[in-house]
Amino acid sequence: MRTIHGKTIIITGASSGFGEATALACAAAGANVSLVARRKAELERVARLARQAGGRALVCPADVSDDGQILAAVDRTRAEFGAIDVLFNNAGTNMSARSIADTTPEQWRWLMDVNLTSAFVFTRAVLDEMKTRGEGLIINLASQAGVRPSLLAGVSYSASKLGMDALTRVTNEEGNPHGVRACLFNPGLGNTPIIENRGTPFSHEQRANMIQSEDIAATVVFLCSLPPRVNIDLISMLPTQK
Ligand SMILES: NC(=O)c1ccc[n+]([C@@H]2O[C@H](COP(=O)([O-])OP(=O)(O)OC[C@H]3O[C@@H](n4cnc5c(N)ncnc54)[C@H](OP(=O)(O)O)[C@@H]3O)[C@@H](O)[C@H]2O)c1
Numbered sequence: 001m002r003t004i005h006g007k008t009i010i011i012t013g014a015s016s017g018f019g020e021a022t023a024l025a026c027a028a029a030g031a032n033v034s035l036v037a038r039r040k041a042e043l044e045r046v047a048r049l050a051r052q053a054g055g056r057a058l059v060c061p062a063d064v065s066d067d068g069q070i071l072a073a074v075d076r077t078r079a080e081f082g083a084i085d086v087l088f089n090n091a092g093t094n095m096s097a098r099s100i101a102d103t104t105p106e107q108w109r110w111l112m113d114v115n116l117t118s119a120f121v122f123t124r125a126v127l128d129e130m131k132t133r134g135e136g137l138i139i140n141l142a143s144q145a146g147v148r149p150s151l152l153a154g155v156s157y158s159a160s161k162l163g164m165d166a167l168t169r170v171t172n173e174e175g176n177p178h179g180v181r182a183c184l185f186n187p188g189l190g191n192t193p194i195i196e197n198r199g200t201p202f203s204h205e206q207r208a209n210m211i212q213s214e215d216i217a218a219t220v221v222f223l224c225s226l227p228p229r230v231n232i233d234l235i236s237m238l239p240t241q242k
Pocket residue numbers: 012013014015016017018019036037038039040042062063064065090091092093114141142143144186187188189190191192193194195
């Protein structure tokens with residue numbers, strides 16, 4: 001296993017849930033973490049914890065539905081830490097409209113921008129540099145909703161997560177000959193703030209049986225620690241208790 005000490009990792013959606021836990025786990029392993037999300041105060045809180053854990057941390061407030069803000073975050077990361085070793089495309093959201101009938105084209109486009117186009121724009125911003133260096137890892141956090149699209153998850157959310165599959169496959173096709181690897185990471189239900197938007201609240205016991213943020217974080221640290229000859233292109237993570 002390789003150490004991730006000194007590696008530079010961009011983590012989108014780092015202000016809570018999976019992204020926050022991953023930032024702290026990477027920082028504890030000595031990585032430089034670049035933290036991207038909209039809520040600056042939350043990013044600053046995570047950055048303080050990341051520095052206490054032993055890593056260097058940079059706060060990059062950005063709305064990932066805005067290409068310009070994405071490119072600015074990548075530029076700031078390079079200026080602070082140098083070349084980017086790992087990109088964790090994790091930012092994502094959902095909305096109350098789930099059916100085709102209830103979803104407006106504007107809502108569909110917005111969710112695609114946040115959940116899918118952002119990952120494409122981030123990938124495009126780092127891929128050339130990774131190919132030139134002959135190494136790089138891109139982890140696309142999608143969902144079981146992309147494997148089994150449903151009304152429960154919603155038409156826009158399911159389509160955006162299924163799109164991450166195509167983005168990951170093409171990233172591998174384009175990147176593998178140059179040493180760049182991409183992983184599609186599909187978790188099932190996780191105990192994070194995003195599930196508070198579901199209609200019925202979950203009990204304490206139900207939440208305890210879900211995937212926890214630290215499970216995602218440990219998996220990302222593991223992926224980052226593998227030698228460049230190994231490409232884990234797909235991870236399916238399910239709660240044991242359904
Ligand atoms: N929890 C689950 O059950 C589950 C299952 C499968 C997949 N996922 C996926 O896991 C990823 C992380 O979600 P989570 O479960 O950790 O929920 P979460 O705690 O709500 O985290 C979502 C993160 O995305 C960021 N984000 C949302 N919209 C953004 C925007 N426009 N620009 C920048 N950042 C934005 C949020 O930050 P700000 O609000 O500060 O911008 C937050 O940091 C998402 O892609 C989600 O779809 C979750």
